[in-house]
Amino acid sequence: MIFLNKGTKHFFYKKKIFLFNIIKYINYNNFFLNFNFKNMLINSISKGKGFQGVIKRWNFRTKDKSHGCSLSYRTMGSTGQCQDPGRVLKGKKMPGRMGFKKISIYINFFLRKKNFFFIKKILPGKKNDYLNVKII
Structure with missing residues (x-):
């Protein structure tokens, strides 16, 4: 089944704010x-x-902005060892493309009103994106 991500909506109930994601069945x-x-x-x-760099992509810490570090406080630092391996090991967290990956979410609680479904979890993607939904 194909749904459409309609974004988020705030609801007030008993002086509390609830945030729901809304998806719409479009078939x-x-x-x-x-x-x-x-x-x-x-x-x-x-x-x-x-x-993206390593600070945004992998949540690395920045270096001190003082003590002589003027331009390179957002770099990742050392990437490997000296002569013993002599290379950068596989799986090293480096800068690169971030996002645009397939994500699956399991939902067992939602509210429904006709074609609209209100979900309490955060959905991946942008507003008006298509969602592939499998009913279990």
């Missing part, structure tokens, strides 16, 4: 909506953030 065949179902598996692609 014209409403056959599946006639049944009660409790679990959904949502597949989507996360937002692409382009080429």
Whole structure:
């Protein structure tokens, strides 16, 4: 089933704020909506953030801005050892492309009103993105 991500909405209930993500069923065949179902598996692609450094991508700490470090306080530092391996090991956290990956989310609690579903979890992707939903 294909859904459309309609963004987030704030609701006030008993002086508390609730934040729900809204998805909309867009297929014209409403056959599946006639049944009660409790679990959904949502597949989507996360937002692409382009080429990012190690501080944003891997949450590395920055160096001190003082004590002689003028231009390189957002660099990653050393990448490998000296002569013993003589190379950079595989899996080293380096700068690179961030985001735009396939993410799956399992949802077992949601509210429903006709074609709209209100979900308490945060969904990957942008507003008006398509979501592939599998009903379990």
